[in-house]
Amino acid sequence: MFGGPKDSAGATETTRSSTDTVMIDPVTGAKRFSNYFWASVVTTGASGFLIAGASAYLHHNLLFFIDATEIKFFPQGLVMSFYGVAGALLATYLWLTISWDVGSGYNEFNKDEGIMRIFRYGFPGKNRRINLVSDLADVQAVRVEISEGVNPRRVVYVRCKGKRDIPLTRIGQPLTLAEVEQRAAELAKFLQVPIEGL
Incomplete structure (x- = not known):
């Protein structure tokens, strides 16, 4: 069943809150340090490629620390411009995702x-708003999935x-085993159901 969230449920809360009858667990979305870091890196790199491509086209250094006078616009400058445009599109996507805080929300029991x-x-x-509501009586267990390796997964279901x-749990930023x-x-313990996977 889908619908609008309750204002009292605390979608903007930053810490977990719990009483004897209600547990609310906020979920961090795209507004994470790692996303800000990579968006900044991609923006800087894309700007550098675009400026180098434009400098090669104009035969004039647009920035004092970038010497593009030896770069011919075709093909090197054109390729740099292409990488710059592709990077700018990716950076725009990353900044919009952060701005919209995609993936943020909360779990309420x-x-x-x-x-x-x-x-x-x-x-x-x-x-834009995904609001999944189920009966607590339908909850059968809490399952944990832990897989190590190059792309570790630590998810609570x-x-x-x-x-x-x-x-x-949030996607793209694995929790520690202790968490x-x-x-x-x-x-x-709150739902009084068994744990699977531990």
């Missing part, structure tokens, strides 16, 4: 109302009756 609410912000459009497992275990244990 409310025993008073008997519901579980998973709320996330997506990209602008009719599906909720297993619901008749549905796919619902991920609760995963703590979150899973706290949630399983």
Whole structure:
């Protein structure tokens, strides 16, 4: 079931809040240090390529620390300009994703109302607000997925009756093993369901 989120649910909260009957766990979206870092790096690199390409085309150094007088516009300057445009498009995408804070939201488990609410912000459009509501009675277990390697995954899921497992933790920034275990244990204790995968 989809709909608008409750204002009292705290989509903008920055810390986990919990009482005997309500647990709200905020989820960090695109506004993370790593995203700001990579957006800045891509912006700087794209600007450098564009300025080098423009300097080669104009046969004049647009910046004092970039000597592009020895670069011929065709083909080197043209290729640099292409990389600069591609980088500028990627940087624009990254900055817009950060600005829209895609992926942010919260997980709410409310025993008073008997519901579980998973709320996330997506990209602008009719599906900007993703609000998934399920009955707490349908929750069967808390599942933990841990895989190490080049691309480690440490995700906490909720297993619901008749549905796919619902991920609760943010994507793209793995949690530590201690954080995963703590979150899973706290949630399983609150919901009084077993933990799978540990």
